[in-house]
Amino acid sequence: MKFIISLAFKNLTRYKRRTLITAGAIAVGIMMFIMIDSMLAGAEFESVRNLKWYETASVRIYNDGYWENRHQLPLDINVPDAEGITAKLEDAGYTASPRTVFSGDMILNADDFGEDGNIPVTVTAIDPQLDFDIFHFGDTLAAGRFLERGEEAALLGSWLAEDIGAKVGYWITIITRGNGGFYESMDLEVVGIVNCPNPNVNRGLVMMPFDTAGDYLAMDGAATEINIKLSDSADVEAAASDIQKLFNGSGLTALDWKYMAADYLALAEAKRGGTGIILFLIFIIAAVGISNTMLMAIFERIRELGMMRSLGMSDGKIRAAFVVEAAGIGLIGSFIGVILGILVNLFVVNIGFDVGFILRDMDIGYRIQSVMRGVWNVDTIGLAFIAGTVISTIVAFFPTGKALKMDIPACLRHQ
Amino acid sequence: MIKIDNVVKNYANGETEVKALRGVSLNIDRGEFTSIAGPSGSGKTTLLNLIGCIDKLDQGEITIKSETVSSMNKNEKTKFRRKNLGFVFQTYNLIPVLSAYENVAFVLSLLDLSEDEVRERTMTILKEVGLAGMENRKPSKLSGGQQQRVAIARALVKNPEIVLADEPTANLDSGTGEEILKLMREMNEKHGTTFIFSTHDPMVMDYAGRVVMLHDGQIKSDERK
Ligand SMILES: Nc1ncnc2c1ncn2[C@@H]1O[C@H](COP(=O)(O)OP(=O)(O)O)[C@@H](O)[C@H]1O
Ligand SMILES: [Mg+2]
Numbered sequence: 001m002k003f004i005i006s007l008a009f010k011n012l013t014r015y016k017r018r019t020l021i022t023a024g025a026i027a028v029g030i031m032m033f034i035m036i037d038s039m040l041a042g043a044e045f046e047s048v049r050n051l052k053w054y055e056t057a058s059v060r061i062y063n064d065g066y067w068e069n070r071h072q073l074p075l076d077i078n079v080p081d082a083e084g085i086t087a088k089l090e091d092a093g094y095t096a097s098p099r100t101v102f103s104g105d106m107i108l109n110a111d112d113f114g115e116d117g118n119i120p121v122t123v124t125a126i127d128p129q130l131d132f133d134i135f136h137f138g139d140t141l142a143a144g145r146f147l148e149r150g151e152e153a154a155l156l157g158s159w160l161a162e163d164i165g166a167k168v169g170y171w172i173t174i175i176t177r178g179n180g181g182f183y184e185s186m187d188l189e190v191v192g193i194v195n196c197p198n199p200n201v202n203r204g205l206v207m208m209p210f211d212t213a214g215d216y217l218a219m220d221g222a223a224t225e226i227n228i229k230l231s232d233s234a235d236v237e238a239a240a241s242d243i244q245k246l247f248n249g250s251g252l253t254a255l256d257w258k259y260m261a262a263d264y265l266a267l268a269e270a271k272r273g274g275t276g277i278i279l280f281l282i283f284i285i286a287a288v289g290i291s292n293t294m295l296m297a298i299f300e301r302i303r304e305l306g307m308m309r310s311l312g313m314s315d316g317k318i319r320a321a322f323v324v325e326a327a328g329i330g331l332i333g334s335f336i337g338v339i340l341g342i343l344v345n346l347f348v349v350n351i352g353f354d355v356g357f358i359l360r361d362m363d364i365g366y367r368i369q370s371v372m373r374g375v376w377n378v379d380t381i382g383l384a385f386i387a388g389t390v391i392s393t394i395v396a397f398f399p400t401g402k403a404l405k406m407d408i409p410a411c412l413r414h415q
Numbered sequence: 416m417i418k419i420d421n422v423v424k425n426y427a428n429g430e431t432e433v434k435a436l437r438g439v440s441l442n443i444d445r446g447e448f449t450s451i452a453g454p455s456g457s458g459k460t461t462l463l464n465l466i467g468c469i470d471k472l473d474q475g476e477i478t479i480k481s482e483t484v485s486s487m488n489k490n491e492k493t494k495f496r497r498k499n500l501g502f503v504f505q506t507y508n509l510i511p512v513l514s515a516y517e518n519v520a521f522v523l524s525l526l527d528l529s530e531d532e533v534r535e536r537t538m539t540i541l542k543e544v545g546l547a548g549m550e551n552r553k554p555s556k557l558s559g560g561q562q563q564r565v566a567i568a569r570a571l572v573k574n575p576e577i578v579l580a581d582e583p584t585a586n587l588d589s590g591t592g593e594e595i596l597k598l599m600r601e602m603n604e605k606h607g608t609t610f611i612f613s614t615h616d617p618m619v620m621d622y623a624g625r626v627v628m629l630h631d632g633q634i635k636s637d638e639r640k
Binding site: 314409 | 460464467469470490493494495496497498500501502504506508510511512513520521522524525569
């Protein structure tokens with residue numbers, strides 16, 4: 001065996017160029033694998049974070065009947081006494097904040113916007129003193145200021161503001177139907193513009209103060225939802241059922257973000273399957289490369305092979321010699337690939353790729369806005385290294401088997 | 416020691432069949448220095464391959480040391496060759512990345528021997544074939560004749576019963592070829608190894624103790640000197 005290993009490594013240096021080219025192909029495959037996996041894991045990680053930070057919070061309390069009617073954004077299927085419930089949650093050790101979400105038409109006045117217009121919007125009424133404890137709009141302000149309780153003011157997502165040409169100081173009018181069905185119109189001054197990293201939010205966000213909306217819409221102290229924040233490591237399902245217990249019998253339901261974002265998570269799962277195929281293809285290419293190299297290497301040495309077989313070297317040992325040789329190429333390639341992968345990943349993790357121009361007008365399902373960053377994943381790097389070596393080793397079996405099928409005189413005659 | 420009994424070997428060459436050996440019978444004793452002679456295409460390589468247990472015959476039987484090698488399976492043949500047979504090839508077939516020493520020691524690595532014994536036997540045989548001091552040279556740093564000496568050392572190092580050499584001098588100039596033949600003869604006398612080599616060179620036949628002439632797959636003459 002010692003002899004076989006030393007022969008294999010001497011043969012690697014015999015065809016330096018070819019060894020390096022094949023190892024290089026494996027290295028590139030492994031580098032791509034590490035990079036793609038890092039970017040996708042990063043996008044997923046950030047998406048989940050942005051989903052929780054700007055859309056769903058960790059757990060949300062709704063009226064029992066709200067979830068199945070959520071697309072209509074009903075105001076009458078609500079959480080009554082939002083203040084009392086928020087207080088009760090705080091007593092139980094949770095951080096909570098009420099919100100009222102409703103749909104309406106936003107009227108744009110020619111005085112400010114140059115021409116009249118209107119667009120349908122979803123308005124989120126927030127409590128300016130509580131909401132930033134739950135959601136993370138705190139550091140997203142792009143212009144102006146945040147809301148204050150009781151004022152007739154609005155905050156817009158920066159992409160929406162850009163689309164309609166809104167600036168701080170402009171006035172907008174929201175026409176909607178209040179709780180009970182009456183028409184109501186609200187004049188709000190745009191006091192701030194936020195650049196929310198979650199594109200789904202940034203594309204359509206209109207925020208106003210919770211109490212102002214409550215007055216206009218006759219909510220009588222009710223909210224459409226109470227949002228609760230948990231630590232990142234919390235078991236949200238368990239927490240949701242704990243919270244549910246606090247409100248049993250009161251007609252309220254606590255849902256965790258995984259339940260609310262089931263559509264997104266299903267999509268992410270499907271995407272992972274798709275990217276698995278890409279990664280599989282990268283490895284197939286590397287495998288074909290090494291298989292070809294080994295085939296060439298073996299047929300160039302076919303007379304040597306005939307000599308070794310004549311002298312009584314068993315098929316098993318001959319196979320071992322070539323397999324060790326391929327493993328050597330795989331090892332070199334994997335090593336270089338991991339080094340390159342780590343170098344590229346330094347860039348991907350710390351600087352990232354700006355894909356804002358794609359995401360601005362197209363929803364690719366990820367909740368990331370502009371810069372796509374990777375994450376470090378030691379498991380992936382280890383897996384890439386092992387896979388590169390193991391696949392090279394396995395692949396060498398096929399060309400060796402092909403050569404061993406030839407009879408010995410044919411090997412010896414080979415030119 | 417070697418009994419070749421009415422051996423027939425045909426090759427399927429597309430549609431037509433080539434009759435390479437048409438009933439060859441031959442006995443070779445231990446320690447003989449036998450040349451298989453004959454023109455190109457007469458069946459020399461085919462016969463050596465069959466004796467060397469690296470090819471299958473169609474009819475007849477070959478027995479070596481009372482073992483019927485012609486009916487062995489692949490693994491048995493491999494084992495038999497490893498233990499009993501040495502080969503010398505027209506094109507030397509040394510492994511270019513290995514030194515002369517390693518090319519010879521390779522054969523012993525297939526057997527269960529201690530490192531000391533491998534070293535001892537390899538150095539001794541290299542000295543015997545006249546390569547003392549050149550152990551660490553790669554084949555590319557050796558002349559054709561020296562390379563064939565390495566090949567002879569490789570064939571002999573495990574003390575096989577039989578060494579088979581298919582046209583061992585065909586790639587060498589006549590002077591060098593003669594030296595190689597002298598060396599083989601010397602080894603044959605010293606170790607008592609049975610040598611069977613093929614050639615179509617009349618000069619080579621002069622060195623043989625016995626010349627078996629093949630023609631069209633049949634033995635035309637068989638002369639001992
Ligand atoms: N693998 C093969 N397939 C077809 N014909 C072969 C094959 N090997 C040898 N022959 C034929 O068998 C005959 C004997 O060949 P060979 O034993 O190589 O002769 P020699 O070694 O005396 O030149 C020749 O006619 C040759 O063409
Ligand atoms: Mg021949």
